[in-house]
Structure formats: C-alpha cells, structure tokens
Amino acid sequence: MNYYISTRRDLQDQTGFVSAVICPPSTLSSDIFSSKVLQVLQMEMNEDILIVGAGIVGLATCLGLHRLGLRSLVLESSDSLRVTGFALATWTNAWRALDAIGIGDTIREQHMQIHGVQVFSSISGQPISEIPFTTRGKGVSHEVYCVRRKVLLETLEQELPQGSIRYSSKVVSIEDSGYYKTVHLADGSFLKAKVNSYLTVPKIRPNENMWFTVIEIILTEFLECEKQFLKVLIGCDGVKSIVSKWLGLDKPVDSGRSAIRGTLEFPDGHGFGPKFLQYIGNGVRYGVIPCGPTILYWFLTYAPIHASLDKGELKKNPAKMKDFVLSKLGKVPQHIETVFRETALDCMSCSPLKLRLPWKILSGHIYKGNVCVAGDALHPMTPDIGQGGCSAIEDGIVLARCLGEVLLRKPTREDGEGEEGEEAYYKRVSKGLEKYAKERRWRSFKLITTAYLVGFIQENDWKVVRFLREKLLSGFLAKLFLKMADFDCGQLSIS
Numbered sequence: 001m002n003y004y005i006s007t008r009r010d011l012q013d014q015t016g017f018v019s020a021v022i023c024p025p026s027t028l029s030s031d032i033f034s035s036k037v038l039q040v041l042q043m044e045m046n047e048d049i050l051i052v053g054a055g056i057v058g059l060a061t062c063l064g065l066h067r068l069g070l071r072s073l074v075l076e077s078s079d080s081l082r083v084t085g086f087a088l089a090t091w092t093n094a095w096r097a098l099d100a101i102g103i104g105d106t107i108r109e110q111h112m113q114i115h116g117v118q119v120f121s122s123i124s125g126q127p128i129s130e131i132p133f134t135t136r137g138k139g140v141s142h143e144v145y146c147v148r149r150k151v152l153l154e155t156l157e158q159e160l161p162q163g164s165i166r167y168s169s170k171v172v173s174i175e176d177s178g179y180y181k182t183v184h185l186a187d188g189s190f191l192k193a194k195v196n197s198y199l200t201v202p203k204i205r206p207n208e209n210m211w212f213t214v215i216e217i218i219l220t221e222f223l224e225c226e227k228q229f230l231k232v233l234i235g236c237d238g239v240k241s242i243v244s245k246w247l248g249l250d251k252p253v254d255s256g257r258s259a260i261r262g263t264l265e266f267p268d269g270h271g272f273g274p275k276f277l278q279y280i281g282n283g284v285r286y287g288v289i290p291c292g293p294t295i296l297y298w299f300l301t302y303a304p305i306h307a308s309l310d311k312g313e314l315k316k317n318p319a320k321m322k323d324f325v326l327s328k329l330g331k332v333p334q335h336i337e338t339v340f341r342e343t344a345l346d347c348m349s350c351s352p353l354k355l356r357l358p359w360k361i362l363s364g365h366i367y368k369g370n371v372c373v374a375g376d377a378l379h380p381m382t383p384d385i386g387q388g389g390c391s392a393i394e395d396g397i398v399l400a401r402c403l404g405e406v407l408l409r410k411p412t413r414e415d416g417e418g419e420e421g422e423e424a425y426y427k428r429v430s431k432g433l434e435k436y437a438k439e440r441r442w443r444s445f446k447l448i449t450t451a452y453l454v455g456f457i458q459e460n461d462w463k464v465v466r467f468l469r470e471k472l473l474s475g476f477l478a479k480l481f482l483k484m485a486d487f488d489c490g491q492l493s494i495s
Contacts, residue, residue: 007379011052048072049403050183051234052171052243054081056149057392058236059156062164063101064400065418067492070407071161077186077237081157083150084349085265087297089276089289089386090147100491103155107310112292115146115274117478120153122144122330131478135155144276145295149389163441171237174246174371179422181233181371188390188475231407233371234399241377247365251375252354252380259301259457259483260325262348264339266294277336285330285384285458288339296339300325301353301383316476318345328362354380358448361441367433370426374399384455387447394443394489399436404494406432412432436480443487450484 048064051058054076061142065072076082090098098104116132133142157165170186235243239252264270278287286300294379304313314321325340356379365373375392406428454477 013456028194035109041064048407049232049234050075051284052183053077053238053241054153054157054165054167055236055237055238055375055392056152056156056389057377057396058234059153059160060101060393060396061166061234061236061374061399063103063156063159063402064396066160066164067101068404068408068494070400070404072164072234074165075169075171075183075185076165076167079168081150081153085149085152086149086347086349087146087289088152088389090145091386091390092142092144093387093487093489094390094393095143095145096488100397101159107152108145110147110292111147112274112290114146114276114289117278119275119278119280119478120332122284122328122332124281124285125331128280129478130414131482133482135444142485144485146291148291148297150297152230152415153390157178161436170229171242174233176246178372179426183233193424215489219487231370231425232403232433235371235373235377235411238376239380241373242252243371244373244377247368247371247373249364249366249378250357250360252356255302255355255382255452255455256305257303257353257382257459258314258350259299259353260321260348260350261297261299262340262343263291264296264298264343264347266296268358269293270296271335272296279330279332279336280458282328282330283459284330285455288336289431296344298339298343299383300328301455302328303459315350318348321345321348321350355381355448355452358445358452359450359485361444366437366441367430370429370433372399372436374440378440379448381451382447382455383486384451384458385447387451387481388446389486390485391447393442394487395440397489397492398439401490401492401494402432402436402439403429404481404492405435409492410430450480454481 047378048070051062051072051074051195054074058074058076063071095104111386115134116130118130119128120126133144168187171183172186173184175182175184180440195259228364233243235247237243241249270293272288272290276287276289278285283300284300286298288296288298291297314324320341322340322343322345326337329337329340348443361379366378374395376388378395379391381388426443457477
C-alpha cells in the first residue's frame with residue numbers, strides 16, 4: 001500500500017517544526033496532497049547549514065551565522081544542554097570573539113574580572129612569579145575572567161532563534177555519495193544532506209489503521225519546488241567526533257595526564273581577591289580562580305602513571321578522588337586547602353587529557369568539500385594555557401565569516417559566476433571552508449604545541465627541570481600563554 005503525507009498544524013512541536021503525518025490514501029484528499037504538502041516543505045526546509053554538537057563551538061558558530069542572516073540547525077545528542085566542566089578561563093582572544101557575536105557584555109556582567117596570576121611552589125610554599133593582566137605603558141592589557149560553562153551555553157542558546165537546536169539527535173555515521181552527505185542518527189532516522197537539498201527520512205513501519213507523526217518529512221519529488229539549500233555540514237562534536245573520523249583525521253591521543261575539576265559556592269562570599277592562584281610541584285599543577293564573589297573554580301592536573309593510579313580509578317570513586325587531591329596540595333595556606341576540602345563529591349569530575357598531534361593538524365583534512373570540523377573535533381589540546389574553549393569560540397567566528405563571504409555576496413568569476421546547480425554551490429562552499437582551514441590550521445598547531453610544552457615543564461618533577469622552572473622558566477611560561485591569548489580572530493563583517 002502507498003502512503004502519502006498530510007499536515008496538522010496542531011502537531012507543531014517544541015523545536016518549531018510543523019509535523020507531518022503519514023496516513024493511508026483513503027484519508028487523504030487531493031487538495032491536501034497538492035497544496036498543504038508544499039506548505040510543509042516551505043515551512044520545514046529553511047535551514048541551510050547543519051551543525052553537529054551543541055557545545056561552545058557549535059552554538060557560537062550557529063549564533064555567528066544567525067548574526068549574518070544565515071540559518072542553521074544544531075543536532076545535539078543529549079536531551080538538554082550539557083554543562084560538564086563547570087567553568088573555563090576566558091582570555092582576551094575569547095572576549096574579542098564574544099564581542100563579535102554580541103554577547104560579551106552579558107557574560108561579563110555575571111562574572112569577576114581577574115587582574116593577575118600568582119604562581120607558587122607547592123613544595124616550598126613560596127611565590128615563584130606574579131604577572132598582572134592589566135598593565136600600563138607599552139605592555140598589553142589582558143581581559144581575563146573565569147566563566148561558568150552553564151552561563152556561557154545558556155547565553156548562546158538564548159540568543160538563537162527558537163528551534164535552532166534539535167536535542168536527542170545523536171549522529172552515529174555519515175555516508176558520502178557525490179554531493180550528498182547522509183547523516184545517520186542513533187534512533188534509526190537519517191538526514192540526507194546535499195549541497196542544495198535537505199531530506200529527512202524517518203525509520204517507521206506504517207500501519208494502515210494508524211497515523212504516524214513524524215517530524216521533518218520531505219518528499220524527494222518536491223525538492224525542486226523549494227529553494228532552501230543545505231550547503232555545509234559542520235562537525236562540532238568534540239574529541240570523539242564522528243565528522244572528524246569521516247574526514248580522515250587521526251584520533252586524538254592520550255597525553256598521559258588527567259584533570260580533576262571542581263567548584264565551590266560560598267553563599268556569603270568567598271573572600272578571595274580577583275587573582276588566579278596557581279601551584280606547581282609534586283608532579284601536579286593546580287589552581288583556584290574566582291568566577292564571581294560567591295563561586296570558586298579549581299582544577300588539578302596530574303599524570304596517573306606517576307601517581308601510581310590505574311586509569312579511571314579516581315573517576316569511579318569520588319571519595320578517593322578527593323583524598324588524592326588533598327594529598328597533593330603540599331604547603332599551601334589553610335584557606336586554599338579549605339576550598340578543596342569543602343568541595344562536595346558531586347561537584348567534582350575527573351577526565352583524561354587528550355590532544356591531536358599537532359603535525360596531524362598540518363597534514364590532515366580540516367575540511368573536505370562541504371564538510372568541516374571545529375573546536376575539540378579539530379584541535380583537542382591540554383588545558384595548560386586555558387585556550388581550549390577560547391579557541392573554539394574563535395573557530396565559530398572565523399567559520400561563520402568564511403561561510404558568509406561565499407553564501408551572502410554575489411558570486412565572482414572564481415566562484416563560478418553565472419553557473420547554476422549543485423556544482424556551483426559546492427564550489428563556493430568548498431572555497432569558503434578552504435579559507436577557514438587556512439586561517440585555523442597554524443593557529444591550532446601553535447596552541448596545541450604551546451599547551452603541551454607548558455604542561456610538560458610545569459608538571460615535570462625532575463630535579464633539573466624543577467630548578468629551571470622555579471628559577472628561570474616560570475615567568476617565561478606565563479608570558480608564553482599570555483602571548484597565545486593576545487590574538488584577534490576578527491569581526492563578522494563580510495568584505
């Protein structure tokens with residue numbers, strides 16, 4: 001038996017899409033088939049760009065595109081925003097990017113600006129170096145905050161049009177067929193993406209006695225009636241990216257280190273000044289940073305093999321994780337120890353630190369045709385210079401701008417001016433992604449390399465390295481990560 005598509009406006013779901021209903025032909029009139037189906041196509045086929053992952057880079061890219069007038073749809077595997085990680089240091093480069101998409105001031109108002117970093121030896125308890133972030137004269141003034149991840153993600157989400165994020169949509173594989181990219185979801189449905197078409201096919205078993213509600217049904221025979229095109233697939237799906245795997249990028253490698261992170265709230269105020277306090281020694285690196293007057297964020301990075309721990313042991317046992325952290329603090333003031341001691345077990349997390357080998361960034365495929373990756377799907381790095389989240393926001397701005405330049409302006413002769421159809425659109429999109437890859441390739445290489453070098457020196461417990469670190473290299477390392485933060489990814493404006 002053949003099945004057709006009808007519409008019911010009362011079935012509009014929370015994503016803003018009008019649902020379609022599969023029904024037997026006996027219930028379907030010719031008027032519905034000839035007119036109302038086309039209304040569904042016009043209402044549903046309005047996303048040009050598909051983004052996989054609603055993390056920082058996915059939402060920043062989506063918002064950047066929205067500011068330029070380009071619609072996109074974000075697929076998120078979880079049923080809501082994921083805010084694991086508690087907080088992130090947000091440096092000058094990130095604020096320039098946040099200002100470019102118009103949310104910088106909103107984030108600033110909810111956090112405390114950090115005025116400098118003090119580095120101490122956890123072995124002797126003595127200060128090693130201090131660097132102010134706000135300098136006078138010829139020095140560069142840095143804007144630094146510790147931003148709660150939840151606040152950042154929710155602010156990004158609130159600035160997006162309703163229906164921009166589709167939750168519970170886990171991508172499990174991608175197929176390539178010429179200009180088509182078929183994106184398979186975990187629920188059995190799949191999105192068939194072409195340079196100039198968007199097709200969603202549900203996995204169902206029709207029964208002529210029932211009506212099946214399905215979101216985003218589009219008939220292939222009507223594709224030419226609707227001129228809204230899916231022009232690019234963007235992978236913002238993190239370290240275990242399906243999209244980067246499809247591009248052929250090598251998997252990130254284990255750095256041999258792990259990080260424990262936590263947060264502690266003081267309803268009456270924590271009393272800490274606006275400084276980043278960092279301690280080095282005993283084979284670990286840890287720090288405490290205020291997010292605001294009542295919230296502190298802390299971290300500790302370590303090498304499990306040097307701590308005589310099995311991988312994953314602490315992650316499974318939060319109480320043991322806390323005991324391990326306290327055992328590694330060394331000589332610190334009582335109020336610092338209190339922060340770690342008073343942190344609740346459910347406010348701590350432990351995860352291995354991974355990175356993509358920097359030379360793989362130079363030689364690998366950041367993009368291919370109308371597909372690319374950004375954020376941790378492109379350049380996972382260790383957190384030693386605090387640039388993972390910051391560089392992800394940069395990616396979003398650069399990517400939105402590069403796509404806007406090819407999709408919004410009039411095609412040039414190089415773009416295939418005068419050409420029509422799939423190949424012309426494909427060429428334009430590919431050219432935009434090529435420019436994005438050129439801008440981000442070396443930047444990613446430098447960030448990954450610098451982060452690994454800084455982490456190696458700061459956590460190394462060899463006597464020679466420790467002597468050099470405390471006597472000669474500490475100031476150099478601090479200036480090195482400040483140099484990485486003094487970067488401007490540019491505005492969203494289209495030239």
